[in-house]
Every structure is written in structure tokens, then in C-alpha cells.
Amino acid sequence: xxxxxxxxxxxxxxxxxxxxxxxxxxxxxxxxxxxxxxxxxxxxxxxxxxxxxxxxxxxxxxxxxxxxxxxxxxxxxxxxxxxxxxxxxxxxxxxxxxxxxxxxxxxxxxxxxxxxxxxxxxxxxxxxxxxxxxxxxxxxxxxxxxxxxxxxxxxxxxxxxxxxxxxxxxxxxxxxxxxxxxxxxxxxxxxxxxxxxxxxxxxxxxxxxxxxxxxxxxxxxxxxxxxxxxxxxxxxxxxxxxxxxxxxxxxxxxxxxxxxxxxxxxxxxxxxxxxxxxxxxxxxx
Amino acid sequence: xxxxxxxxxxxxxxxxxxxxxxxxxxxxxxxxxxxxxxxxxxxxxxxxxxxxxxxxxxxxxxxxxxxxxxxxxxxxxxxxxxxxxxxxxxxxxxxxxxxxxxxxxxxxxxxxxxxxxxxxxxxxxxxxxxxxxxxxxxxxxxxxxxxxxxxxxxxxxxxxxxxxxxxx
Numbered sequence: 001x002x003x004x005x006x007x008x009x010x011x012x013x014x015x016x017x018x019x020x021x022x023x024x025x026x027x028x029x030x031x032x033x034x035x036x037x038x039x040x041x042x043x044x045x046x047x048x049x050x051x052x053x054x055x056x057x058x059x060x061x062x063x064x065x066x067x068x069x070x071x072x073x074x075x076x077x078x079x080x081x082x083x084x085x086x087x088x089x090x091x092x093x094x095x096x097x098x099x100x101x102x103x104x105x106x107x108x109x110x111x112x113x114x115x116x117x118x119x120x121x122x123x124x125x126x127x128x129x130x131x132x133x134x135x136x137x138x139x140x141x142x143x144x145x146x147x148x149x150x151x152x153x154x155x156x157x158x159x160x161x162x163x164x165x166x167x168x169x170x171x172x173x174x175x176x177x178x179x180x181x182x183x184x185x186x187x188x189x190x191x192x193x194x195x196x197x198x199x200x201x202x203x204x205x206x207x208x209x210x211x212x213x214x215x216x217x218x219x220x221x222x223x224x225x226x227x228x229x230x231x232x233x234x235x236x237x238x239x240x241x242x243x244x245x246x247x248x249x250x251x252x253x254x255x256x257x258x259x260x261x262x263x264x265x266x267x268x269x270x271x272x273x274x275x276x277x278x279x280x281x282x283x284x285x
Numbered sequence: 286x287x288x289x290x291x292x293x294x295x296x297x298x299x300x301x302x303x304x305x306x307x308x309x310x311x312x313x314x315x316x317x318x319x320x321x322x323x324x325x326x327x328x329x330x331x332x333x334x335x336x337x338x339x340x341x342x343x344x345x346x347x348x349x350x351x352x353x354x355x356x357x358x359x360x361x362x363x364x365x366x367x368x369x370x371x372x373x374x375x376x377x378x379x380x381x382x383x384x385x386x387x388x389x390x391x392x393x394x395x396x397x398x399x400x401x402x403x404x405x406x407x408x409x410x411x412x413x414x415x416x417x418x419x420x421x422x423x424x425x426x427x428x429x430x431x432x433x434x435x436x437x438x439x440x441x442x443x444x445x446x447x448x449x450x451x452x453x
Contacts (some may be wrong), residue, residue, distance in 0.1 A: 043348045049300050198411025
């Protein structure tokens with residue numbers, strides 16, 4: 001029998017491995033057992049590496065934060081004093097508005113649940129490559145996290161949970177090309193769908209070409225997608241281009257810079273459209 | 286012993302890659318540290334070992350940072366290991382420019398293969414920015430050349446320290 005040359009044997013091995021890996025990818029898309037088993041083995045094998053990496057990273061981050069804080073404290077102090085003076089005035093005005101809000105809500109017979117139940121999480125690692133933008137957070141199924149829960153940070157919406165393990169969860173960022181959230185322009189109440197485009201600015205789709213949108217408009221979640229409660233910042237309009245078909249071409253600068261996310265909140269109640277609920281009748285003795 | 290070194294390399298690359306994603310997330314756009322073990326094995330050992338090292342590293346990476354297509358990095362790095370291992374067997378790439386070209390090209394091909402496979406599985410693709418690709422290629426090339434130089438130095442030191450067998 002003629003011996004197979006090493007180059008041919010390697011090409012054959014490539015074919016076999018490629019076929020097996022394509023099957024594995026197909027299985028993982030369908031949530032098959034084979035995909036889960038191999039993924040589980042990979043996770044178990046690399047867990048000690050990740051544990052060591054986390055310990056080292058934490059020390060490095062602490063050192064970085066220490067030096068950054070020393071420099072920032074002085075400037076922060078001056079800024080905060082000005083902010084306190086400004087907020088004192090705002091507070092007085094806010095009190096008036098709050099009372100008015102309560103009166104109007106009573107008139108409408110509605111109440112608003114502004115504080116959805118949530119759990120805080122820290123980012124373990126991120127991948128912000130061209131075609132995939134994901135962060136890994138240190139809360140998982142044991143903390144009540146489930147797929148499709150909304151993830152937010154100070155400033156706005158971050159993304160949604162796509163898969164959950166016992167102690168961590170993978171979050172697909174809003175800037176990922178396969179992400180999207182329904183949004184509304186605060187000023188004109190025009191609705192659309194904000195979708196990610198990788199490292200490029202986000203795009204807002206399905207906005208009628210006659211709609212009132214200008215550069216600088218703020219876009220927040222509308223709550224219609226059933227994942228994000230309404231009111232979380234999505235971004236600001238940076239470009240209103242020529243209409244494509246019946247739709248305006250709009251670019252958004254994301255409200256949360258995904259290159260600097262360190263801590264997030266995972267909203268445990270998928271309360272996209274359930275913010276407004278009828279007020280319970282008062283019980284009188 | 287070769288397996289222990291391979292596992293050590295894979296572990297270091299994976300740990301460094303995840304650490305980079307935590308400390309400087311923006312940098313993950315320009316460099317993929319998990320590519321390094323595969324390139325080192327392709328240029329220093331054999332085509333087969335670079336394929337196996339690439340596949341293992343890719344699968345471990347997929348588990349932590351791939352939301353949907355588990356196996357995509359494994360497949361991409363297997364193909365790149367095969368291609369680079371084949372070239373490494375035919376040409377002498379162990380010069381600075383050879384290593385630089387190898388590192389730069391695998392970082393570029395990685396983007397292309399990822400995009401193609403994602404399209405195959407029905408995912409939406411982001412537009413490709415040419416300046417980002419250029420930075421990625423240069424960073425990948427320089428890093429590969431630097432790591433291979435360090436590995437070469439370590440290899441020389443190790444063989445010098447090893448006791449020589451005496452002839453009877």
C-alpha cells in the first residue's frame with residue numbers, strides 16, 4: 001500500500017476537522033446536545049485559566065484606578081461643587097414637577113414602576129472585534145439571570161443577555177451587528193429600530209422620511225421590543241442622511257461607550273411594555 | 286513534553302486575551318492574542334501541530350466570548366494553521382519580515398473568514414473599516430515577530446542549559 005504524503009494527510013485532516021467544526025457550529029445554533037457537551041468541556045478545561053486571569057486583572061485594574069483616581073480627585077472636587085450649586089436649583093424645580101406628575105397620574109388612573117428589579121454585575125472580559133461585540137459578566141443563572149434580559153449601565157442601555165452559565169452570562173452589546181432595540185426620539189416622539197453596526201455608529205431604521213429628526217436629538221428605548229423598559233438612553237443623532245426608500249437614513253452615537261464598560265445592571269424583570277399599570281384601588285376602613 | 290508546552294502557550298494566550306478584554310477592551314479590535322500559539326507552532330514546528338493548537342485555542346476562546354456560533358474561532362484558526370503551516374514548510378519565514386508578514390496576514394484572513402462563516406450562518410455583518418484592518422495587520426505582524434523572537438531566545442537558552450549526551 002502506498003504511503004500517504006504528510007501534506008496530503010494534513011489536508012485530509014483539515015477536511016475532517018472543518019466538517020466536524022461546521023457540524024458543531026450548526027449544533028450550537030440549534031442548541032444541540034453535541035454543541036453543549038463540547039462547549040461544557042471547553043469551559044471546564046479553561047476555567048482555572050480564567051480564574052487566574054481574573055485575579056491578576058483585578059490587581060492590575062486596582063493599580064490603574066489608584067493612579068487615575070489621584071489625578072481625577074482634584075478636578076472632580078471643583079466640578080462637584082459647581083454641580084451641587086446647580087442641582088440645588090434643579091431640586092426645587094423637580095419637587096414642583098414631581099407633585100404635578102403625581103396629580104396628572106392620578107387623573108389618568110395610572111402608576112409607573114420606575115425601578116425595575118435588577119442585579120449589579122462586573123465585566124469579566126469583552127470582545128469588541130469587527131463582527132462580534134460581546135461582554136462576559138460575573139452574574140449567571142445562580143443569581144436569577146436568564147437569556148433575553150436587558151442590561152443597562154449609568155447612561156443608558158448596554159445590550160441583552162444571550163446565554164447564561166451558572167456563574168456568568170454573555171451579553172451581546174447594542175453595537176453588535178446582530179443587535180437591536182426599539183427606540184423613540186425624545187423631542188418628536190418618532191419611533192424606530194436602533195441597530196448595531198460594529199465599530200461604526202448605530203443606525204436607526206424604519207423612521208418615515210417625513211418624520212421630524214435633527215442632528216443632536218436624543219433617542220431612548222421605547223419599551224416596544226419587550227426587552228428594554230422605556231426611557232433608557234440609546235444614543236444621539238449624529239447624521240440624518242438622504243432617505244432610502246420610505247425610510248430616513250439616521251446614524252446614532254451610542255449613549256454608553258462600550259469600550260469603557262466596567263459595571264452593569266441586569267434587569268431581572270422583562271418589563272418592556274409593562275411600565276404603565278392601573279393603579280390599585282384605595283382600601284378604606 | 287511538547288503537549289505541556291503547547292498547553293502552557295494556549296493557557297497564556299487565552300489568559301492574556303481575556304485580560305486584555307478586561308483592562309483595555311478597545312484593544313481587542315486591533316489584536317487577537319489567541320492567534321499567537323497557532324502562528325508560533327506553524328513557523329517553528331509542523332503544519333499538523335499548528336492546526337491542532339489553533340483548533341484548541343479557538344474552541345476555548347469560543348466558549349468565553351462567542352455568543353452564538355460556538356466553533357467559529359476553532360474552525361478559522363484550524364484553517365489558518367493549515368495554510369500557514371504549509372507555507373512555513375515550503376518557505377523560510379523565520380526572518381523578521383517573514384514573521385511580520387505571517388502575523389499580519391493571519392490577522393487579515395481571520396477577519397475575512399469570520400465574516401464569511403457568519404454570513405453562511407445567517408448573521409448580519411458590520412461594515413469593514415480599512416484603517417482598522419490596516420492597524421490590525423501591523424499590530425498583529427509586530428506582535429508575532431516579537432513573540433517569535435522571545436520564543437526563539439527561550440528555545441536557545443533551554444537547549445544550551447540541557448546536559449549534552451556523551452558518546453561512549
